Amino acid sequence: MTLSDPLVVDFPLRKPGVPFPPPGYAGYREHEGLVLSHLPNGDRVWLVTRHEDVRAVLTDPKISSNPEHKGFPNVGVSLGVPKQTQIPGWFVGMDSPEHDRFRKALIPEFTVRRVRAMRPAIEETVDRCIDALLASGDSGDLIADFALPIPSLVISSLLGVPPGDRDFFESRTRTLISIRDSTEEQRTAAAKDLLRYVNRLVSIKEKWRGDDLISRLLATGSIATHELPGVLMLLLIAGHETTANNIGLGVVTLLMNPQWIGDDRAVEETLRFHSVADLVSLRVAVEDVEIAGQLVKAGEGIVPLVAAANHDENAFECPHMFDPSRSARHHVAFGYGVHQCLGQNLVRIEMEIAYRKLFERIPTLELAVPVDGLAVKTDGVLYGLHELPVRW
Amino acid sequence: MRITVDADRCVGAGQCVLSAPEVFDQDEDGLVTLLMTPGAEEEAKARLASGLCPSRAITVHED
Numbered sequence A: 001m002t003l004s005d006p007l008v009v010d011f012p013l014r015k016p017g018v019p020f021p022p023p024g025y026a027g028y029r030e031h032e033g034l035v036l037s038h039l040p041n042g043d044r045v046w047l048v049t050r051h052e053d054v055r056a057v058l059t060d061p062k063i064s065s066n067p068e069h070k071g072f073p074n075v076g077v078s079l080g081v082p083k084q085t086q087i088p089g090w091f092v093g094m095d096s097p098e099h100d101r102f103r104k105a106l107i108p109e110f111t112v113r114r115v116r117a118m119r120p121a122i123e124e125t126v127d128r129c130i131d132a133l134l135a136s137g138d139s140g141d142l143i144a145d146f147a148l149p150i151p152s153l154v155i156s157s158l159l160g161v162p163p164g165d166r167d168f169f170e171s172r173t174r175t176l177i178s179i180r181d182s183t184e185e186q187r188t189a190a191a192k193d194l195l196r197y198v199n200r201l202v203s204i205k206e207k208w209r210g211d212d213l214i215s216r217l218l219a220t221g222s223i224a225t226h227e228l229p230g231v232l233m234l235l236l237i238a239g240h241e242t243t244a245n246n247i248g249l250g251v252v253t254l255l256m257n258p259q260w261i262g263d264d265r266a267v268e269e270t271l272r273f274h275s276v277a278d279l280v281s282l283r284v285a286v287e288d289v290e291i292a293g294q295l296v297k298a299g300e301g302i303v304p305l306v307a308a309a310n311h312d313e314n315a316f317e318c319p320h321m322f323d324p325s326r327s328a329r330h331h332v333a334f335g336y337g338v339h340q341c342l343g344q345n346l347v348r349i350e351m352e353i354a355y356r357k358l359f360e361r362i363p364t365l366e367l368a369v370p371v372d373g374l375a376v377k378t379d380g381v382l383y384g385l386h387e388l389p390v391r392w
Numbered sequence B: 001m002r003i004t005v006d007a008d009r010c011v012g013a014g015q016c017v018l019s020a021p022e023v024f025d026q027d028e029d030g031l032v033t034l035l036m037t038p039g040a041e042e043e044a045k046a047r048l049a050s051g052l053c054p055s056r057a058i059t060v061h062e063d
Helices: A024-030 A051-059 A098-110 A112-117 A119-135 A142-147 A149-159 A163-177 A184-207 A213-220 A228-256 A266-274 A344-361 B015-019 B043-052
Strands: A008-010 A035-038 A044-048 A139-141 A283-285 A289-291 A294-296 A301-304 A389-391 B002-005 B024-026 B032-034 B058-061
Touching (some): A044 A051, A051 A301, A098 A213, A098 A344, A112 A344, A112 B015, A119 A142, A142 A149, A142 A228, A149 A228, A149 A344, A163 A184, A163 A228, A184 A213, A184 A228, A213 A228, A228 A266, B002 B032, B015 B024, B043 B058
Parallel strands (some): A008 A035
Antiparallel strands (some): B024 B032
């Protein structure tokens, strides 16, 4: 197949004042083949914007997740953990079969049955956050006091972080992801603190096993002790800001579309509609491969844009509409292929409980600023809100 | 319609259990298991599960 010259576009980093997903994505999807772009460091990369093409990229064995390969896209912004691949056990950066040992060891922790059993504990966590909000007066910031603490407390409990250490754990993870409000040095220090902490936690669990994920992994032995801290850091980072951003954006969207308050289908539509992890599933071709008729050569970087795929009119009718009554389950907000989010069913339950309890217990909840005055994150790989000022 | 599942390919996303809990379950390792051959009532849900599976561990046979 012969294609005309590829469309060349600016790399889609979010900018203040530009809506998300960027309106330009629709034009990229209409162009045949793939779209060529340049990373901030000058490297050329292919952008993938159609739903079927994103799925194809994320399941092709000629395409790798391993950032050690030459040409792997370096988007210039990170989640704050430096040199992630140098941490043993960082299995999102591995391909099959190396990756599969880690995934298989963790699957039992995140089955539908297992996460449903966590529901009462999550409800209690959400209730405690709402208690604290209500006790603080008649206004607050739902990002700092609701969206961020919920996933942090849930993951702390899953990992077996003792209650007395949870404030420390939460403060360090918060620094790690606060790209706007912390320096590179502070984030590196927070990552080191956390790594040191999870190392210590693993040593403690080796002596005193409990009813928690770390103890169970130690008991099966399928992940080596020196690999555990990397695995735990990954679970922590993958499950924290992503979930928080979905909680925050979902609350705003429900306030704007109150007819959907109380309808649990808003969870899936929020995941699709906002697609917070647009720039997360980075890949590189390790052999020549054809995607959408476009030859991608070995060593060329590929950026599947999941927000573009989730707003593809060939996959979703009226994709720009927030419509929880649609069937949205085929969205790629959690990625696709063997790396599809391991914690997706836990996130779904956290979002569902957070929305339901918040609007049940604070029915007079409203934004304290105009919706177009909300500060949107433009400084990291994840889309979300910096603050969500509300009153009741 | 017949369904086969491949637990070796399974990555435990749980999409099948959410889509068609009558047909699919996760075993103690979290991997896909088949509970029944879908009847007329379950066919559409089983097809959805197959289409959603991120690791293509569920195959629909039209025979």
